[in-house]
Amino acid sequence: MEDKRFCEDTFCVSGVKFEDRNGNGVRDSGEPGLPGVEIRASDVDDTSRAPLRGLTGPDGTFQVCGLERATDFRIIETVPFGYQQTAPLDRRVSRRLIALDRGYFVEGCDDNFSGLAFGNQLIPNAIGGIKFEDLNANGVRDPGEPGLAGFTITLTPATPGAPPLQTAVTDANGNFLFTNVPPGNYVLSETQRQGFSLTLPALNSIPVTLASGGSSIDNTFGNFRGVLTGTITGTKFLDVNGNGVQDAGEPGLAGVTITRTASINDPTGANLSVVTDAAGNFTFANVPFGNFTLTETVPTGFVQTAPPPPGTISATINFAQRSSAGNLFGNRALTAMVSGVKFNDANGNGTRDAGEEGMAGVTIRLTDSANVVRTTTTDGSGSFSFTGLTPGTYVVSEVVPAGFAQTAPPAPGTFTVTLTTGQAVGNLVFGNRAVTAPTNTASISGRKILDLNGNGILDGNDRGFEGIVFELHDTSGNLVATTTSDASGNFTFMNLAPGTYVLSEILPTNFFQTFPGTQGAPGTYTITLTEGQAATGFLFLNKC
Structure with a gap:
């Protein structure tokens, strides 16, 4: 064979x-x-x-x-x-x-x-992997996606006092390798290059735990050749109480400049600043992947309260997080302010107990040392505030609504506060308890007129004047009630007890009285009511 x-x-x-x-x-x-x-x-x-x-x-x-x-x-x-x-x-x-x-x-x-x-x-005591081109930007290495050469990979110890960081550059196949690495915990990261976006790992870095004599060589970085983008949003708010938190009722601040740091993939001349809108919101659109620092330009007359020092916010846009939202900047006005709440004291004990709700629509007065009065109205939760105040002493009082009696604060039922520059005084609490309205109560009514020819008489083209505040005081000077003229200039005080009252108006800015007083000497009415009386016909004429 x-x-x-x-x-x-x-x-x-x-x-x-x-x-x-x-x-x-x-x-x-x-x-x-x-x-x-x-x-x-x-x-x-x-x-x-x-x-x-x-x-x-x-x-x-x-x-x-x-x-x-x-x-x-x-x-x-x-x-x-x-x-x-x-x-x-x-x-x-x-x-x-x-x-x-x-x-x-x-x-x-x-x-x-x-x-x-x-x-x-x-290879023992080694950490390595590959850097590849993610052609379809899906965060996965698909067949045919090549390695990327010339990228710098950094190995950083996760524990203080560990060996210093090392760098390696990917070879022609995209591979990188660190040898003779002591056992321990490390973080792998890459140095971003212009024109590329990191798609893997989604969170920008890879944690590695290396045992003694062990190896970790399957660490993968992917880059898309192009610029992938996301969005950064947030709000600039008025921190009324200066606590660094946006509490209920604290409004946004419009017109404030917010700036972000640049990215290697920002186009030349990119605008890195935006301005807050009417609600205090801001948006950075089309932000390239990367890590950013947000800062604000604090407006004149304000001091920053949020975020904590150094007053900047870190925001990250990457493959896993295409948007960064809820970034808050808070400012407190350097001018002083006064705030508080008005509540329904259901049990009349002078203290706001659980379940006692705020009272909306109640007039609160702020009187300065020159006897200039500012008013505001409580909001839906019963809260009120006076902002932009200069240093000085003020008296805060309320106009007790009809059918209620004041229970807080104690007599004389007002708060006297002395403000320094930028001071915020809060938690001024007014309490009222509902009372049974007396029967056969009296009323006072009248009309507010725009005296076009200034002759102190209702004639010619004179017409009603809407939105003017009228006050009713008792003979001791205590404010009893306020009301506002309607579209025809009419006003009415209802449910008044018998007694003597002084009726006056709060002159609008740039107007003077032509009746019942004169320019420079506004007049009032002293009215004595009997039970059930309806006193009418009280005219107030103004000219600008």
């Missing part, structure tokens, strides 16, 4: 590629095959010939065919990234097969050769 070897023109080499976990150069029980590794057979004498190639299968086995008769070949592997070669060890396997210099030599090929074994061990 003829020997088959002399009938064949070409032959094959086969074997296995395995993970040599203990690095002893021998495949021990439990050491798995390594798939996808290239094995090459090169003609020793003719280096111009392209090598014969094969890939290891899922179990690490391989076969490379086409080795010609009587030709010398060298069989080697492509060592995978992050591994070091441990096998084969130098030895003569058979008459024509020699293991030498981490490869095999076939001398004068005349047969198929099997049992070739290449062993690789993960």
Whole structure:
């Protein structure tokens, strides 16, 4: 019988590629095959010939065919990234097969050769990975997406006092590797390059825990070649009580400039500042991925209360977080202010107990040392405030609504406050309890007229004057009630007890009285009511 070897023109080499976990150069029980590794057979004498190639299968086995008769070949592997070669060890396997210099030599090929074994061990104490181009910006490395060369990767110790940070630059395949790394906790990050957006990892960095003798080489960074963007939003508010928190009822501040730091991917000349709208809101649109610092230009007459020092906000836009919302800047006015609340004292004990609600629409008065009066009205929660006040002493009082009696504060039922520059006095509490209205009560009514010709008489084109405040005091000078003229200039005080009252008006700015007084000497009416009386016809004429 003829020997088959002399009938064949070409032959094959086969074997296995395995993970040599203990690095002893021998495949021990439990050491798995390594798939996808290239094995090459090169003609020793003719280096111009392209090598014969094969890939290891899922179990690490391989076969490379086409080795010609009587030709010398060298069989080697492509060592995978992050591994070091441990096998084969130098030895003569058979008459024509020699293991030498981490490869095999076939001398004068005349047969198929099997049992070739290449062993690789993960490089101990190493951290590495790959940087790839995320062509479709989906945050995943898809087949065909290439590595990116020339990017700087930084390895930073997570623990103070650990070894200093290291940097590595990705190679032609996008790989990077740190060796001889002591065990511990680390953070991997990349240095962003203009024209690229980081898509993996989504949160910009990768935490790594390295055991003694261990390896971590599957860390992946992905970049999209282009500029991906997001949005930064927030609010600028008036921090009335200066506590650094936007409480209920604290309004936004319009017209305030908010600025962000620049990104490497901002276009040349990009506007990095926006102005808050009527509600105090601000928006930065089309913000490139990156880490940013937000600052405000504090308006004149205000001091910043939020955020805490240094008064800046950090905002991040990345693949996982395309928007950064709820960024708050708070300012308190340097001018002084007074605030408080008006409540329904249901049990009349002079204290606001649980369940006692605020009273809306009640007039609160602020009188300065020159006897100039400012008024405001409580909001839906019963709250009120006077802002923009200069230093000085003020008396805060309320106009008790009809059908109620005051229970707080104690007599004389007012608050006297002395304000310094920028001071905010709050928690002034007025309490009222409902009382049974007397029967057959009296009333006072009249009319406010715009005296166009200034003659102190209702004539010609004179007409009613809407929105003017009228006050009713008792003979001791205490304010009893206020009311406002309607569209026709009419006003009425209802539910009045018998007694003597002084009726007066609060002159509008730039107007003077022509009746019942004169310019420079406004007049009032003193009215004595009996039970159930309706006193009418009291005229007030003004000219501007």
